[in-house]
Amino acid sequence: MFSSLSVRNFRLFVMGQLVSVMCTWIMIVAQDWLVLSLTGDSGTALGLVTVAQFTPTLLLTLYGGRLADRYDKRRLLVMANLAAGAVSLLLALAVLSGRAGLGVILVAAAALGAVAAVEMPTRMSFVGELVGSDLLPNASALSAAYFNAARIIGPALAGLLISGTGSTGTVMLLNAFSYLATVAALLMMRPEELHRSPVPRQDDRITDALRHVTSRPDLVMPLALAAVVGLFGFNFPLTLPLMAKTVFHTGAASFGLLTTAVAIGSLFSAISSTARRGRPRAAVVTGSALAFGVFETAAGLAPSFPAAVVLLAATGFASVSFAQTANHRIQLGSDPAFRGRVMALYTLILQGTTPLGALIIGQLCEHFGARSGLYAGGLVTMVAAAVALWAQRRTREETASRSPQYVEATE
Template sequence: MSSGHGADSAPAPNRHDDTRTTSLTVKGGMFRSLRVRNYRLFATGQVVSNTGTWMQRIAQDWLVLSLTGSSAAVGITTALQFLPMLLLGLYGGVIADRYPKRRLLLFTQAAMGVTGLALAVLTLSGHVQVWHVYLTALALGVVTVLDNPARQAFVVEMVGPADLRNAVSLNSANFQSARLVGPAVAGVLISALGSGWAFLLNGLSFLAPIAALLLMRNGELHKVDRAPRGKGQLREGLQHVAGRPELIWPIVLVGFIGTFGFNFPIWLTAFVNDVFHADASAYGLLNTVMAAGSLAGALLAARRGTSRLRLLIGAAAAFGLLEVMAALAPSFWVFAALLVPIGMCGLTINVTANSGIQLASDPALRGRVMSLFMMVFMGGAPLGAPLVGWVTDVYGPRVGFLAGGVVSLLAAAGIGLALARAGDLRLKVDLRRGHRHVAFVAREPSARQEAVTTAA
């Protein structure tokens, strides 16, 4: 297979060496990235495999619970799936920067399909044991270490920097759509035929992204120089992030919110059981409502043409405030209604941070930067969940949810001030009609600074 670089006879590829700006001019509407043939193939394959992935998540948890009768065993399965990203995520980024991302994705998608098929064979043959599920969950987590940074960084190679934000938004819409469909299909399959058939369909679903990758045209990919093999590449990626406020602070913000603000499985089950005294159907309804809000947020994000840090900070602050409001909600329906904008804000945070960080990164280091982003975002939840769960158990669901919202709100405020200081900005409040009421503006130079400038 070719390396993924454009042929000499193809139109000159966009090298997009200068990707520090996030305000590129774009036209074409909400679904403009789908005009790109390679991305259209990619998105089609992903919607099929994402649906299968959500089916497997539901079936896997149900199977473990059926085999052990233990919720702790379900937690162990989840931890095993996310632990490799926490421990090895940065190394996955190094590999993603060294090799053609299309070729890496062919390997990772095939490996993920094999894990689903192996679990299907064990379950349908009646030989499955809980350690089999643990092993496949761990294997899936190891493959994800490589798949995540390669898949995230490959998006810009398909669509270019101008449409990156739109493509990231559509990827999120794709994932949230599958989140609405996959669990429902899995529920029907498990009830009618058993978990094994859900695993089988998930394994087969990876044929779609593999076919999409094989059908792509190399000459239409935007060229990005790959990093040569060498020492210190992991340290190089970390130094690149540490020296750039537009990279380090959004990653820190996502880390706080991912660790303390995204523990919805804990909070939603606790509110259903202990606050509203409802049943499993109510829990399913809350998940569906939140997924619908996330889908709406993804589609709204696809309409925007820029990835601004002020949007990220504003969405994070609104996310924290809405969580505080939901924690104090007086009734089930008020609580459910608040989950819609919470889902929208959470998705806006993810899309804005993802696309902004990619565009602000050196193309040769993008895989390493995105591996750090995904490690912080996905790896934070297993660390924060025990603490959030303890607070929820000891002090009640309302206090647990309230704490998560307060941490998110404080993180947004603190990092917003840090970014303002780094950009030499100040907060301006203007209550006049027709003016922007709250905004960050450039500081006016002091008389002493003007004197120094004039003398120079």
């Protein structure tokens, strides 16, 4: 389960990320709670903040992946974390001074989104350089495990801190300084022990990676599913605070508990995927998407707060199962020379579609209630997964007469 932790550089990476990601989740809860407090529980306002944060991902992530393929990934991550820390510090000071209205929050969210457009594809492709191809599935699963462990601890602490101090600014200040943990871990690594990816030619372009992906049907299908799930299914930053405040009429601590429930399920899913040793089959990716749609729909229909906690935990398990299987199928199936750009495309599709999805789901919640955001996303995901299963079955039938190697590649 922990084989990749035998690599010193990866151990440092995990320790730094655990601190930073935990505080990032504390920040997310504080930010969402502040927005709802400033706007009278407006789902549209919360959707606008999500749009501001993820629009740079939509616009800049492919360029960020090109930077990751061309330049030293460790140095890029150091600069990205320092930039994120600076933006977070300015936002925290604005909140503490009472000058942070919705406009300031939107600007800060957009700035952090721009940094994330470079940081995310760089970090995802850097894991391969830390441990090599053989340990990549295990390291990727452990990365998901620490991320979701932080999601458990962070929101729970955020609820307690907000309730105890009565200030979201203090929580945001803690997040600002947490980025230094990641920077310290990166600087302590031994560069000579990294498994460097091939350096592309200076005239390599983003379109080269796009042509590589479109020539591979086995990469197109998980990316198409990721687009649907990212657009409609991964709407928890918007729906959970609304569920807590407008459906169950609870406070910040209970909102943190809903987020923690998703994180607990996600953590168990990440731990279970550490056993994977190779590239997952297409049917596994599609089946996990179908399971996610079923559980998210059920969570939207939960009759009580305890039922919502249980169903959200199951939803979290299925969400990470899908994200991990799609990640592994795409990353392990792509050419290493294009890996930064391919993972940027994956990030763009899975998370860059969130701005449009936030507007759609936000309007849906505004008119039909917070529950509609969950079960609508679940139903759309179920339909997409069913279509993908049908397409995969039809492709297998049409190619049954071809060579076994071709059939194996499409699976």
